[in-house]
Amino acid sequence: MITDVSQYAGQTAVVTGGAGFVASHLIDRLLADGLKVVALDNFVTGTRKNLEHLEGNADFRFIEHDVSEPFDVEGDVALVFHMASPASPIDYVEIPVETLKAGSYASHNSLDLALRKGATYLVASTSEVYGDPEVHPQREEYWGNVNSIGVRSCYDEAKRYAEAAAMAYHRAHGLETRIVRIFNTYGPRMRLDDGRVVPAFIGQALRGEPMTIFGGGAQTRSFCYVSDLVDGIWRLMRSDFHEPVNCGNPHEMSIREFAEEIAKIFEIELKVDDRPMPPDDPKVRKPDISRAKDVLGWEPEVPFDQGIRETIDYFRGVV
Numbered sequence: 001m002i003t004d005v006s007q008y009a010g011q012t013a014v015v016t017g018g019a020g021f022v023a024s025h026l027i028d029r030l031l032a033d034g035l036k037v038v039a040l041d042n043f044v045t046g047t048r049k050n051l052e053h054l055e056g057n058a059d060f061r062f063i064e065h066d067v068s069e070p071f072d073v074e075g076d077v078a079l080v081f082h083m084a085s086p087a088s089p090i091d092y093v094e095i096p097v098e099t100l101k102a103g104s105y106a107s108h109n110s111l112d113l114a115l116r117k118g119a120t121y122l123v124a125s126t127s128e129v130y131g132d133p134e135v136h137p138q139r140e141e142y143w144g145n146v147n148s149i150g151v152r153s154c155y156d157e158a159k160r161y162a163e164a165a166a167m168a169y170h171r172a173h174g175l176e177t178r179i180v181r182i183f184n185t186y187g188p189r190m191r192l193d194d195g196r197v198v199p200a201f202i203g204q205a206l207r208g209e210p211m212t213i214f215g216g217g218a219q220t221r222s223f224c225y226v227s228d229l230v231d232g233i234w235r236l237m238r239s240d241f242h243e244p245v246n247c248g249n250p251h252e253m254s255i256r257e258f259a260e261e262i263a264k265i266f267e268i269e270l271k272v273d274d275r276p277m278p279p280d281d282p283k284v285r286k287p288d289i290s291r292a293k294d295v296l297g298w299e300p301e302v303p304f305d306q307g308i309r310e311t312i313d314y315f316r317g318v319v
Ligand code: NAD
Pocket: 016, 017, 018, 019, 020, 021, 022, 023, 040, 041, 042, 043, 044, 045, 046, 047, 065, 066, 067, 068, 082, 083, 084, 085, 086, 087, 088, 102, 106, 124, 125, 126, 127, 181, 182, 183, 184, 185, 186
């Protein structure tokens, strides 16, 4: 069962990592649905610009803080969304210790806040908990194939810990917890230079540069538009389901095909700058979203062609 949004009108949601790509869209949605929002961020990978349009909004408050350090929020809190974490491979490989803390210390700080306030807690987990998957597409029952000491482990293991922490608070304290496993998501407000493939190829196309395809480009990803993801996250928070739920778009393509799509939209000939495959890069990734359909009545609605054009329009204004 999904609680109607009207039940939350006037209540407060705390969003960690609020200046980031996904969380800033989530905040817009919560405010549009009549909630008050307190966002925390230390700008390690996010930017003040993503929240600029909310200046002067009486329902919105921002606290600059590293949530891996303890924190409190004044007043009643109904919902805690723990979204803070570096999310791009080039970000988390550069700051592995901060990334581990965002999944561990910051999870505890956010869980403890939810416990003190009697709030419902949701953590942004990731398809990376499946590692380089041996099961395809990935269902929530699959335990994953993660290299615990590889360069991506600071992120993958932090998120696996974050899931374990949510389950432990649920079991030990009866805390209402939600776990969303987010698959590759794209849209406006991504950082053009964050190294993820969507801003990378669009930026290269806009600058007339060849596209940096890693490892030949046969590896696959499935890209979800951000408004669809936010809808899934918001539904999950309003459900009563405490086990993990995949949120992503099952529309799978190879990285080479993705580059070709971008070249087609820009009406340019695809030029490739072949680069080596980064270590432990998953070879395939596609969500099985049967659980999200059953439990949340959710599936993505924005077709790739529409979402990618909206994203390109945004990046045209940034370059
Ligand atoms: P992002 O880098 O744009 O946003 C993360 C935000 O968290 C940034 O604003 C950053 O400054 C903030 N942050 C990080 N550590 C912090 C700390 N210790 N204290 C305070 N703020 C901190 O990334 P995103 O793509 O918007 O990702 C948001 C969440 O969703 C992350 O938890 C990420 O792991 C998860 N996720 C995203 C995707 C995706 O495709 N976008 C996929 C899987 C999971």
